[in-house]
Amino acid sequence: MAGTAAIVGTDPLTLADLLRVANAPGFDRWQEQVRRTGGCSDPIHLEGMTTTRDAKSGQVLYSYSTQGEPGGRLRVACGNRRASRCPSCAWTYAGDTFHLIRAGLTGDVAKGTPVTVRTHPKVFATLTAPSFGPVHNRPTKGVCRCGTDHPEDSPLLGTALNPGTYDYAGAVLWNNHAGDLWRRFTIYLRREVAARAGLSQKEAAEVCRVSFGKVAEFQKRGAVHFHAIVRLDGPDGPETAPPGWASVALLTDAIQAAANRATVPLPPSGDYP
Template identity: 80%
Template sequence: MADLLRVANTPGFERWQEQVRRTGGCSDPIHLSGLTVTRDRASGQVLYSYSTAGEPGGRLRVACGNRRASRCPSCAWLYAGDTFHLIRAGLSGDPAKGTPRTVRSHPKVFATLTAPSFGPVHNRPTGGRCRCGSSHSEDAPELGTALHPESYDYAGAVLWNNHAGDLWRRFTIYLRRELAARVGMSQSALGESCRVSFGKVAEFQKRGAVHFHAIVRLDGPDGPEDAPPAWASTGLLDDAIRAAVARVSVPVAAAGDRPAMVLRWGAQVDVQPIGGTAGDGTELTEAAVASYVAKYATKAAETTGTVDRRIGELPELDKLPGLPAHARRLIEACFALDEAYPDRKLARWAHMLGFRGHFSTKSRHYSTTLGALRQVRADYRARQERQQRGLPDLDDAPEGSTLVLAHWTYAGHGHTPGESWLAQTIARDLAAGRTAAREACTELAELDDAGEW
């Protein structure tokens, strides 16, 4: 309370609130100190100058940009929004994002690739009881934990997570081979008539194993603007995906007391066609798939009860009384295997239960990029700033007519306890407006899917 009163009574409190709002209510803003000066290149006249010397604490606060909702809900919300538009552009097309509307008619499916079993776990089977004899509630803490911890293959589980990226890479290779075999042509000939594009996201299951959700699409050889060949179909894609999953394997050499093993995908493979419109009888619509992928793009292993920061050494776990025993054993397995497999950096990725890949990836021709979406937003804000400062728009000003000199240094990050409480209040107010905006965008997307907007 004392710190809260201090913040509220500090000179420049209104400006501090404005900075927090401009970060979107960021939970852990980056602090910068420095200055910027804009001059007319010809005359040397100062058109605009800014220094953090006049800011609260002599600092400018900018958003951290963390994608994890557990670390910063505000920045994660923005990341999820960008992911939604990136994924949806590759499903329904968006000329503003470099993807033609005709891509909507291309064959595409939503595939889920899972991990194999490393031992029985508590679950909620459809129409039955768990193997332990109980009917667990949906939020039961024991869900996903090992029925017999003493025999559960924790080492195999973290090694599988660690090699999941290699399994995915090999899957994309085998998928092209399977497609070529099914249409009776070589892989090089397939590349001249068809291109496979994808966008995927990783999700942690309750048991701590990674699985992938992927949109897989067939295009013509030049990408989304090119019509796929006549033989391309969702049925063919479904069959090729299942065959490719069955073929993929990644060998892991023996090390220490760990025998050699071969990693494969799990037996559960789900492939569903994605409907072009909301009323075509297909269960999965484009907007629904984009929303689903965007939701998991901001989550990581912390959904299993583990931590969302790197773990320096195992004794740190003793300071986490809420850490589930199942997650702790997976983390301990990472440290135990680190020396045996030094190139896999298992201890470094122990907080991710061994997984070291990117949570969301896409092929080059799937759609736009997150960088391009962020650049559009940055350009928009830059135009707003120039208008407020009375500077000419960059599109109107002759190229090179102004010179910007800037010097910035890192000055810290985060909030004090009182600032954190106030920032959360601001973030909640902003989130209410964001929720309304997102609902409106979702409604427009569904209308667009149905061809009604």
Template identity: 85%
Template sequence: MSIFPVALAAVAGTAASLGTDPLTMADLLRVANAPGFDRWQEQVRRTGGCSDPIHLSGMTTTRDAKTGQVLYSYSTEGEPGGRLRVACGNRRASRCPSCAWTYAGDTFHLIRAGLTGDPRKGTPRAVRTHPKVFATLTAPSFGPVHNRPPQGVCRCGTAHPENSPELGSALNPGSYDYAGAVLWNNHAGDLWRRFTIYLRREIAQRAGLSQTALKDVARVSFGKVAEFQKRGAVHFHAIVRLDGPGGPDDLPPAWASTGLLSDAIQAAAARVCVPVPAAGGQPARELRWGTQVDVRPIGTDDGQELNEQAVASYVAKYATKAAETTGTVDRRIGELQELDKLTDFPAHARRLIEACFDLDETYPDRKLWQWAHMLGFRGHFSTKSRRYSTTLGALRQVRADFRARQECQERGLPDPDEAPEGSTLVLAHWTYAGHGHTPGESWLAANIHRDIHQGRETARDALTELHDEHEGEW
């Protein structure tokens, strides 16, 4: 629904039916009746309904560089509370659904460009014919856990429903290797780095080339995302593609195929090992990938299970999630006592977090306590090789340039793409003035985000259909 003061007054007596407590409802009415509410609503709408906007105070003035004439000036003195609100940009859906939605959209276009090609994003259409697969690399077992096997009955003798809170927790916590689990998460980035090295070696071997010679005829490109399993272990989903030596602009050699690529991935994953020396009573370990390595070709037909659209959507979905999907928190933990304040905190996740704190002194260089909220994982959730496709920074810049042109048009300023360089001078001063919303503002922002999101979904579906109809022409 659209949010207006009169509508808020009408629902003041139905706070319970809205799931809104009286204090929030009282603050909601305060915000709606405060001076400048329309402008506040406009600011929040421009952030997409951001859950935790950054507040800025300051001013900006645009002058003609030759004459010194003021072309435009702006100050936050006239804004609600004397502040300008801008989006926080957090990628986590648990922290800000609005900014996470934008991040997921950018990730979708980044991944899809590397699958289908998109000249506007620096990737030729021909890349669609290059050999590419969707690979999943998992963690090994650290002990049996409650699960939903194909036969339907877990080893505990129970057929767990899909959303059962027991899923992923240890069948026998006393024998589960919690230390090994968090150390594996902590070294997962090292495992991936070594995997990419071994993968190139395996491809060269199958092509009958040296590693040096491989660089002259082929290049491996990838885009990947990390996902937490219910048991709290990270695994990686990756699009792996074979290109010519120049990247997506070059055709791959004749010997390159999805079959060769799949075999090389399986062999490389089996070879990777990261040794962890014995220390502080902990045994020496050899960290490896799990035996479940899934590699499937990516098709171009929408009727296939793994088509380009489905893969891009899948990767984008997990780019905004982290360890909080296992029931843990999404913020850094200063001390274990903080967990005592949380109700219904999963015992399995707590043991993993405790293991991070216990092992911190044993392996001080790994900074395990700092990553306890991530169950030890310290890597990036979404990464890509240099030549896979465009970058998130480039996508954000396109959006920023578009908004800049819109604002220049609204203010009667020269178009930045047409005006001579140096024709205008911008003087600005900004300071941080806080962040976030009051309870009533949070309720309003969430509804604004919902309205915007539903409208975007409808528009995106229409644009996708139009794009598919005219793909050869665009």
């Protein structure tokens, strides 16, 4: 057994467990569940039953129980977006996001977005956290401020050059309130668009809709930042044309102004005013 395990690249205990599962009566169904989860590395195990009845007659239309599943459990994908937690689900999410963003840029009738959105003003914006202090990095030209040419997999990348002066509290607060900062940014953006069009917010909403598509990701320094596609549509969304005053220049200026205005007031805490 030890020799066979070495050949297939595993240990005897794991190999024995694999053989046990492969020879179990419910192996084919178990394999189907694994396939349906897309190879999720940490699937959710569900137990229980469900019954659907006709509202009037009470007749059972559908009934299902996990008792007939291998191990009495139904496995479903975890859906985690982080590759460090589940590479398979993260890959699926990234692919879905790509197609949604692409549809918002070029149109996709199959996804309910007309191809006319190609002519709508749109801007790709990156909203990044402020500096909390210098960190180890790999600049395009030259070397890191510490004087070292760090390799791509260096564990120092993103860590503080001077931990004693780095604003760790600010970094934590930024990540904790990043979602609210984005929400406030979208509120201010609609106001800024309306102001540049010489309209009230209500008047602007009657002729123009500001549409968003965004993803959030962590930088090497551990700070969340947003990549967003912002598009100006007509009042009923991508199916309607934006007003004549809507332009890329106007949208760009409004985005910059809204980003500068978006803040989250917090009460003082301890040594942090």
